[in-house]
Amino acid sequence: MGLKIIVLAKQVPDTRNVGKDAMKADGTVNRAALAAIFNPEDLNALEQALRLKDKYKGTTVTLLTMGPGRAADIIREGLFRGADDGYLLSDRAFAGSDTLATSYTLSCAIKKIKDFDLIIAGRQAIDGDTAQVGPQVAEKLNLPQVTYVEEVLKAEKGKITIKRRLERGVETVEAPLPSVITVNSSAPSCRPRAAKLLMKYKHARTMSERQSQAEDYIDLSADRPYLNIQEWSVNDVETDAQWLGLTGSPTKVKTIENVVFQAKESKILTASDKEIDELVKELMLNHTIG
DSSP: OOOEEEEEOOEEEOGGGOOTTSBOTTSSBOGGGSOEEEOHHHHHHHHHHHHHHHHSTTOEEEEEEESSGGGHHHHHHHHHHTOOEEEEEOOGGGTTOOHHHHHHHHHHHHHHHOOOSEEEEESOOTTTOOOOHHHHHHHHTTOOEEEEEEEEEEEETTEEEEEEEETTEEEEEEEESSEEEEEOTTSOOOOOOOHHHHHHHTTOBOHHHHHHOSSOOHHHHHHOGGGBOEEEOTTTSOOOGGGSTTTTOOOOOOOOOOOOOOGGGOOOOOSOHHHHHHHHHHHHHTTSOO
């Protein structure tokens, strides 16, 4: 019997190339100034879902993401790799959400989706590094959770068997279904796009995208319903406005400081024991370590 899997995915700014305009004055990320990418550990999570789909006939994989209109790219990327469908939560009311508001909105959307056996998310997003959204979603849905997942070994007879990668070793655990799991970057990388799926879903769009594009693919989407990416606004999901966006986000950024390292502040070391020993002593003296 197949599983119904929801993968929580996020489009994030590429923080590997951060410039002076990366942050706004209010402490939020200036996403327009940075390239947008699929959060790396969410790709690891997607791969675990796709492996379960390969293993258990009838399994479906649904992507759920929250963000501006361009976050529909995340849904398409998932479709190109083997996901079946996806939902985009997009509304100005969701803007500025911290982990608490984000997990609340996602959990409300999951309640509307209703039918699922497993929720899989990446451990954390590179634009926040909090590792809080997955566990918070589990708490809001009153579901068991397993973190630091490296591999889903099997999902049978109403339970899931998981290998976890911990700091000092590996642990194998079982959890009842439905559950929420979060996946480490040490898990297998996500498979690449499939050419056949790329051709099938290249015209997949949300309604907002169709309305803003010059090309008219309305007839095409009517003939091929799988090209319609579901887009939900605040009016489509049952929520309480006080828990959304900046209003529902208790996290506040007080100050921002840009730190730019100069070339003179760097050192090039060889692999000699003497230089490494001197570096360790210097770091201990200035209390960087120790």
